[in-house]
Amino acid sequence: MHHDNHVIFKGTKDGLTILLDNELDFVTLQEHFEKKVVDASRFFHGAKVALTFQGRELSEEEQQILVTILSKKSQLDISFIHGTDTDHDKIFISPEQSNIEKSTNVWDEGKVRFYKGTIRSGQRIEFAGNVVIIGDVNPGGQVIAEESIVILGSVKGMVHAGSRGNVKAFVAALSMTPMQLRIGNIISRSPDEDDNQNASTSMAHIAYVYEQRICMEPIDGKMDYLFLKN
Amino acid sequence: MSEVIVITSGKGGVGKTTTTANLGTGLALAEKKVALIDADIGLRNLDVVMGLENRIVYDLVDVVEGHCRVRQALIKDKRYSGMFLLPAAQTRDKNAISPEQMQKLCETLKEDFDYILVDCPAGIEQGFKNAIAGADRAIVVTTPEVSAVRDADRIIGLLEANDLRNPKLLVNRVKADMVKRGDMMAIEDVMEILAVDIIGVVPDDDQIVVSSNRGEPAVTDPNSLAGQAYRNITKRIMGEEVPLLNLEEHQGFMQRLKKMFGLSV
Numbered sequence: 001m002h003h004d005n006h007v008i009f010k011g012t013k014d015g016l017t018i019l020l021d022n023e024l025d026f027v028t029l030q031e032h033f034e035k036k037v038v039d040a041s042r043f044f045h046g047a048k049v050a051l052t053f054q055g056r057e058l059s060e061e062e063q064q065i066l067v068t069i070l071s072k073k074s075q076l077d078i079s080f081i082h083g084t085d086t087d088h089d090k091i092f093i094s095p096e097q098s099n100i101e102k103s104t105n106v107w108d109e110g111k112v113r114f115y116k117g118t119i120r121s122g123q124r125i126e127f128a129g130n131v132v133i134i135g136d137v138n139p140g141g142q143v144i145a146e147e148s149i150v151i152l153g154s155v156k157g158m159v160h161a162g163s164r165g166n167v168k169a170f171v172a173a174l175s176m177t178p179m180q181l182r183i184g185n186i187i188s189r190s191p192d193e194d195d196n197q198n199a200s201t202s203m204a205h206i207a208y209v210y211e212q213r214i215c216m217e218p219i220d221g222k223m224d225y226l227f228l229k230n
Numbered sequence: 231m232s233e234v235i236v237i238t239s240g241k242g243g244v245g246k247t248t249t250t251a252n253l254g255t256g257l258a259l260a261e262k263k264v265a266l267i268d269a270d271i272g273l274r275n276l277d278v279v280m281g282l283e284n285r286i287v288y289d290l291v292d293v294v295e296g297h298c299r300v301r302q303a304l305i306k307d308k309r310y311s312g313m314f315l316l317p318a319a320q321t322r323d324k325n326a327i328s329p330e331q332m333q334k335l336c337e338t339l340k341e342d343f344d345y346i347l348v349d350c351p352a353g354i355e356q357g358f359k360n361a362i363a364g365a366d367r368a369i370v371v372t373t374p375e376v377s378a379v380r381d382a383d384r385i386i387g388l389l390e391a392n393d394l395r396n397p398k399l400l401v402n403r404v405k406a407d408m409v410k411r412g413d414m415m416a417i418e419d420v421m422e423i424l425a426v427d428i429i430g431v432v433p434d435d436d437q438i439v440v441s442s443n444r445g446e447p448a449v450t451d452p453n454s455l456a457g458q459a460y461r462n463i464t465k466r467i468m469g470e471e472v473p474l475l476n477l478e479e480h481q482g483f484m485q486r487l488k489k490m491f492g493l494s495v
Contacts, residue, residue, distance in 0.1 A: 118425050120390075138383050139423075140383065140384065156423070
């Protein structure tokens with residue numbers, strides 16, 4: 001690596017990615033980092049960003065040191081720090097895979113959380129970002145997320161994705177027979193005559209908003225209308 | 231090691247009291263020392279089902295308020311050695327005791343008994359909170375009806391929130407012929423929704439009504455299929471592995487004969 005490139009700042013659509021040299025000792029890296037932050041600070045103008053460190057495994061402590069430098073020496077408002085993830089690095093850095101980055105089939109959705117267990121009648125869980133439920137949502141249970149919801153189980157209760165008005169959020173589940181499904185401010189309810197029930201329980205389905213209506217279709221590799229701009 | 235088991239359901243009328251009486255009697259028949267607590271203050275009826283109503287002097291509220299000692303309030307069931315009932319007060323309501331008092335009472339009883347079964351009132355309010363306060367395990371009773379299953383689901387959620395993990399499910403009043411015709415939820419459907427371990431399936435049995443009215447739990451009747459189901463559940467509570475009862479065994483002679491000749495469906 002060229003000596004200027006021990007620390008590289010990279011703006012991505014979901015925030016700021018900082019690539020770090022993996023060979024330098026941390027103290028030297030820290031100096032380079034500080035210098036780079038001071039040099040670049042005029043670009044930042046107190047923008048609100050999510051931060052990702054890449055290229056090097058950082059301990060909690062080391063990460064904290066860098067974040068402190070960044071917030072002191074620049075006007076950045078750090079809203080969220082992504083964990084370092086080596087596989088994640090490969091997707092974005094490895095030259096032979098770099099075409100994936102341009103693919104529309106890959107996108108970043110910010111914060112994703114996981115929930116393990118069944119959401120039972122009377123239980124209501126809310127998430128600020130995206131959520132993956134590893135379990136079922138039973139009748140009378142409610143899952144609400146500001147972004148999308150993925151359920152690795154069957155949905156019989158109420159799910160509300162994009163609870164703060166994001167109609168680009170989606171809901172996907174292994175078995176989809178929700179009592180009520182809401183995306184953004186659009187509400188749809190289960191049909192009174194559930195003659196189509198078998199179709200949506202025997203196959204994974206995805207629901208999303210298209211032309212102001214909630215559409216539900218099997219996850220079969222087509223999904224042509226998904227993520228077309230609303 | 232003694233255990234406090236709460237028998238609960240959410241919905242009323244699914245057979246909590248009958249279950250408590252039968253499992254208690256079953257455990258006593260297996261030579262265990264059993265205490266039954268009726269936590270349904272104000273609507274007591276475990277004493278009636280057990281046929282011990284006329285012997286109540288002190289009750290649960292008297293005990294927690296210190297009007298008597300626990301031993302004075304416990305009614306000994308003379309038919310089965312080692313079985314005692316702590317009846318609920320009829321003139322008070324659920325707010326007469328607190329979860330802390332209930333917990334303390336259960337701890338006291340644990341010193342003298344192998345099993346303490348708590349008959350929980352319907353609902354999710356104070357009475358429910360009291361009943362589960364001292365429990366180590368829970369048995370959730372449901373019937374194969376959508377409303378009962380929904381309430382059972384709610385209860386399981388509340389139990390888990392109160393650190394009573396892995397409650398066991400008892401499906402009561404199953405009518406094998408209706409299930410077969412598709413008119414009643416099958417055990418598999420119930421289990422798919424509730425996703426908890428099943429401790430037993432009890433068939434619908436007219437004899438239960440008769441035995442409840444007489445104050446003799448069905449578990450003592452060797453000819454009753456429901457009694458057999460309760461005997462199996464008793465064994466499972468004690469840690470034995472017993473296969474689930476085949477409810478279709480309960481067929482008339484003619485049906486069995488027809489089946490033999492391949493005439494029956």
